[in-house]
Amino acid sequence: MRVDWYRIVFELIDMRSFSNLWFWIILAVQWSMTSHFVLGVPYDLLQRARRGHEQAQEDLEALARIKVNRLLYITHVSGMWIVGFVAFVLSVLLILGFFYNIEFAQAVFCLVFPMAIVGLLTLGDAHRIADGEYQGQALQRRLLFLRVKTQAVGVLAILFTSMWGMYQNLQIGALG
Template identity: 40%
Template sequence: MVGRARRKGGPAAADLVEITLINARRLHGIWADAGVAISIMFPFVLSFLAISGFFYGAEISQAVFLFAFPLSGVFALSVGLSHRLCTQPDIEETPEMVIHALSRHRVWVQAIGVASIIFTSFWGMFQNLRFSSLFF
């Protein structure tokens, strides 16, 4: 939708702004209602997974932590973007700002994804080499 809005403009850009605002208001409302609970529970779960995985050696906890930790960064970026979009007074008149914000958000999400995939791959290879039966 962002590419079509950038190329064609007009109704495509208006549709992009409208659907972005719907999703931003939805996420902003979720954060307003359950933000305190999420802020308490998610770090607790992450620290439990980190301690049980890396200190006690539970590999499933390591895997879930290496999946959930970057996801928390993506969630924080999404909440920040939704807050920025919901508090912008004249957002409907400036689709270029929405296109730029969504494009920048996509780049950051992809960067977090690439970094987490690379780190998780290296960690998995390290674990395979560490517990390999080839080196006795």
């Protein structure tokens, strides 16, 4: 009796998006990294600055200034092109995924759409920080609040993605 390894592996590892372990690993890593690096500033640096480490506060302000200036420069130079491209990609994913029922497009949409929302929140706070009203503890509070908003978007995105993924897996299971 010949063993068909290809068939066994693909039966063991379902290659559809929502039942694929790699999709869920990517989702977890995406939100872990997104909530750790708020506006490009690592959370541990923010925590050290909040504890009163003077060097950490200087590093926090320097890193925030660098990241804000870079983000605003990119936005001013090619912001409209980026908005158009992101809107196009999200529209294509939305139509392919939810109107034509292509599961891969649904999965990518569930990964990309919440990140677009986080990008808008980050851009708004970058403009506020660039106006110069946030330094010292005010900058710390602004970054912490942005982190909370990012985590709230992440929780909602993970909740929606897991519910939609379960629904898709149950639909495939009912049909198969």
